[in-house]
Amino acid sequence: MQTDRAAILTPDDVRNIHSYVQRKYAGLPTERHSEIVTDAMQRIVLRQLPDFPEEIRLQLTDKLLSEVVIEQKRPVGAEHVFAASLTVDLTEPRLVESLHLWAEHRLQLIVEQESFIHLVTTAADKLHAGNGKQDLQQQVWQSFSNEAAQHASTVTQARKIAPIRAQTVVRLQPAEQITPFVRRRPVLYGVLCMLVALGMLWYGYKMIVPFLPIKPQAMHIPVEPVEVPAARLNELPADLRYTEIDRERLTAYLNKKNSLLAEPEYRDDIIKVAKEKDIHPLLLFAITGQEQAFVPRSHKLAELMVNNPFNVYHSYLEYNTTLEQAAAIAGNTINRLSKDRPANIDPIQWINRQYAEDKNWWKGVSSILKSMKRHMETSAE
Incomplete structure (x- = not known):
């Protein structure tokens, strides 16, 4: 398992963006500089969030920027994104699925849905009990990562063994399950008879065709295709x-x-x-x-x-x-x-x-x- 400790947005990143904007847009007013910097920070954080609906993603981005970057002057990490994501309505299947995919991608492992929901519920309870404290967010994320890794190893073994077991035993269907197919036999026989009849008609037609009068065919004069030069897209040399x-x-x-x-x-x-x-x-x-x-x-x-x-x-x-x-x-x-x-x-x-x-x-x-x-x-x- 790869535990993701890389920061998503650090105070140094913010300073670098500020410096770049001031150099690149020296002629613009300070208010415009702030707008460009804020927009850039939002884009960086947005790209790292789960695939929630746009409105929720924007709300979480504002929350992370204001609470982590501006107030605490700390880097935004996976633990902050995870904690913020646990505040959304996870009774909504689509939101749970998005967070599930995000966590698997972040940790580079696979966790079954039932196990994931259990782990997320436990993590949310811990954060709620601790009132979402900053230090607790890192502990909860680390605990979630470790437990997810344990569940992932079990899943991996099961998925490797399952195909072998499936090939070892071939189950025979009971008679009751064969009956519907037997009942369809008269229909299949009828279809086969129709196909045979059509084949005989086609064979008879092929036998008669040589004796039918032949219509004179129009002369075909080949015409050389004329190449039309493609329109130029530019006037570059x-x-x-x-x-x-x-x-x-x-x-x-x-x-x-x-x-x-x-x-x-x-x-x-x-x-x-x-x-x-x-x-x-x-x-x-x-x-x-x-x-x-x-x-x-x-x-x-x-x-x-x-x-x-x-x-x-x-x-x-x-x-x-x-x-x-x-x-x-x-x-x-x-x-x-x-x-x-x-x-x-x-x-x-x-x-x-x-x-x-x-x-x-x-x-x-x-x-x-x-x-x-x-x-x-x-x-x-």
Whole structure:
């Protein structure tokens, strides 16, 4: 069993978010800074809660932020989420199921529903008796985790043994249970007779067909298909349009940058969108390098940042979606901005005019793109 002690949101995380927002949005008023920071904290906590209805999740998020982060200045941990979840109406089957799945995922084990309900009821009683004290929350979570592990080991053994027992004994059905099938035999015989009759009719038809008069067939003149060129999605030059790349070499490059985008699920999402939008995959990755340094694994907010490393709609803190959707928005923006480019203007510089406020953004992207292409070509030799 893996006991989850990793904090979900720490005071250091909050300070990091504050610092980032102050740098990124220096021109905005303090009130707007607070709104962005609060929204980011809510998103981080929301992603770690059980799959309750949205209204309940928001209530629990506000409770955790106000009581744990603001009042107690402590990190939000699994024990706090668990304790807060025990305050919802667990007589509702859907809520119990959501908490059950969350706990199994958190502890990386499987607990039967009956055992889980017993453990949760015991934990809720302990918290209620202790008036939900902070230190008690950790004790209750630890106790719940240990007892769940004990129940899980029994379940695992039972599930391994069960299939063997099932294959050892073959039970014969009593006569009473066979009777309904016997009663259906006349019906089955009738169906079989119909099938035989149809087969005979078909055989007779095949015998007669050769002697029937043949209708003259119209002449068939083959027509060569005309290829219609697909409409171009953008006006990028050929070297910036989609091409297949070596994914393993790309992964090696991203790993050197300690990039979370090296993970196949993230890497492949960006490549998939690049193909759909007819954009060179390395151009999209280069933009993530310029915007968010390829999302370093060591960054406190990497799991949040990876959902929008292109900073579409200002930043990943203001607009946190899925990586695939963020990449699609970035791709559409690139395609739109690539049009009507003067012949003497660099294509990435032309995109820069609206994609980023920094006028030198295109230089950074171009430099990273050249570095990535050089790595891919060198590795290929």
